[in-house]
Amino acid sequence: MSLPISCNKDRWWEGYNVYLENSDVQEHVGEWIEDDFESKVVKILYDGLGGDNIGVDQPLRVLGIGSAEGQQEILQLEKLKTKFSKLSTTVIEPNKQMFLQYQETVRQKSSDLTGIEFEWHNQTYQDYVILHGVKKKYHFISMVHSIYYVGDSDLEETIKELYDILVPGGVILMLLLTDHTGIGKLLHTFPNLATQEQNSAPSDPSMTKSNRLINSTDVKSILDKHQIAYTQSELREFLNITACFTGIDAAKRNLLLDILTQTIDFKASVSTTVYNQVLDFVKDHMSVRKSHHNDDELCYFDTVNDILLITK
Numbered sequence: 001m002s003l004p005i006s007c008n009k010d011r012w013w014e015g016y017n018v019y020l021e022n023s024d025v026q027e028h029v030g031e032w033i034e035d036d037f038e039s040k041v042v043k044i045l046y047d048g049l050g051g052d053n054i055g056v057d058q059p060l061r062v063l064g065i066g067s068a069e070g071q072q073e074i075l076q077l078e079k080l081k082t083k084f085s086k087l088s089t090t091v092i093e094p095n096k097q098m099f100l101q102y103q104e105t106v107r108q109k110s111s112d113l114t115g116i117e118f119e120w121h122n123q124t125y126q127d128y129v130i131l132h133g134v135k136k137k138y139h140f141i142s143m144v145h146s147i148y149y150v151g152d153s154d155l156e157e158t159i160k161e162l163y164d165i166l167v168p169g170g171v172i173l174m175l176l177l178t179d180h181t182g183i184g185k186l187l188h189t190f191p192n193l194a195t196q197e198q199n200s201a202p203s204d205p206s207m208t209k210s211n212r213l214i215n216s217t218d219v220k221s222i223l224d225k226h227q228i229a230y231t232q233s234e235l236r237e238f239l240n241i242t243a244c245f246t247g248i249d250a251a252k253r254n255l256l257l258d259i260l261t262q263t264i265d266f267k268a269s270v271s272t273t274v275y276n277q278v279l280d281f282v283k284d285h286m287s288v289r290k291s292h293h294n295d296d297e298l299c300y301f302d303t304v305n306d307i308l309l310i311t312k
């Protein structure tokens with residue numbers, strides 16, 4: 001029997017680290033923050049809220065959900081600081097190691113982060129809401145590749161709740177997979193790998209959780225339904241999946257496949273037929289290109305992510 005990788009946090013982190021080693025997603029998100037965050041996010045916030053002396057008399061309230069070690073969020077905070085001198089940031093991150101790493105980076109960079117207060121929550125968003133409710137409102141909410149885990153039980157309710165805690169004039173940044181390229185398309189095409197064989201009934205009806213991750217089409221249809229305003233832009237990432245075919249490190253190959261399919265021990269837990277179907281899909285959608293670093297020919301599985309800026 002196979003299970004969604006979300007059921008085993010340790011395995012997920014192991015796989016996610018192998019994925020990050022082979023993807024340039026962090027680099028591209030960092031470039032987007034460097035090049036576009038000021039004109040696309042800071043400007044909207046400043047135009048919408050600056051007149052109310054936000055960031056001067058009272059802090060701009062920022063909420064980071066699924067912040068990991070804070071790499072991307074700190075870049076965003078530094079940009080926000082150029083227009084808002086006072087910031088109050090609430091960090092929600094359930095992984096202890098990442099959470100402690102974020103705190104350590106803030107300690108090390110304290111001179112660059114003056115004027116920013118941090119409130120720390122080492123828990124899931126769902127637990128945070130149970131414990132603290134949804135009374136506090138925010139001017140900016142950052143969710144980079146985290147809506148999958150926050151909205152997995154009821155996406156529509158989660159989006160309505162996030163929109164409720166957004167102050168008018170505020171912005172939610174949501175970066176997530178699309179369903180028409182790379183990993184998003186793979187998971188959209190094979191949504192039931194973790195619960196059942198493709199096209200057959202689940203053997204255990206209590207196991208309803210699928211390996212399919214929320215994608216931007218899911219989110220946009222809810223935003224459209226509730227007439228919530230947003231803009232959309234694309235962010236490409238290149239994932240080197242050579243290890244899935246020729247890598248000599250079997251452990252890494254399996255972890256990368258687990259992340260691509262969001263299934264624990266994918267190779268061992270599905271039938272040869274399903275395994276081959278998925279590998280054929282990957283082969284049909286990958287490109288073989290020269291490495292940026294040397295002349296090696298590598299297999300790339302390219303993904304287009306969506307950046308949604310939700311405004312109120």
Ligand SMILES: C[S@@+](CC[C@H](N)C(=O)[O-])C[C@H]1O[C@@H](n2cnc3c(N)ncnc32)[C@H](O)[C@@H]1O
Pocket residue numbers: 065066067068069071072092093094095098123124125126143144145146149150
């Ligand atoms: C794909 S990582 C993205 C991390 C970070 N935002 C970035 O872009 O580098 C997803 C993050 O969401 C966190 N996470 C998982 N489930 C969560 C939940 N229910 N509530 C909040 N965060 C969650 C994970 O621990 C992880 O740090």
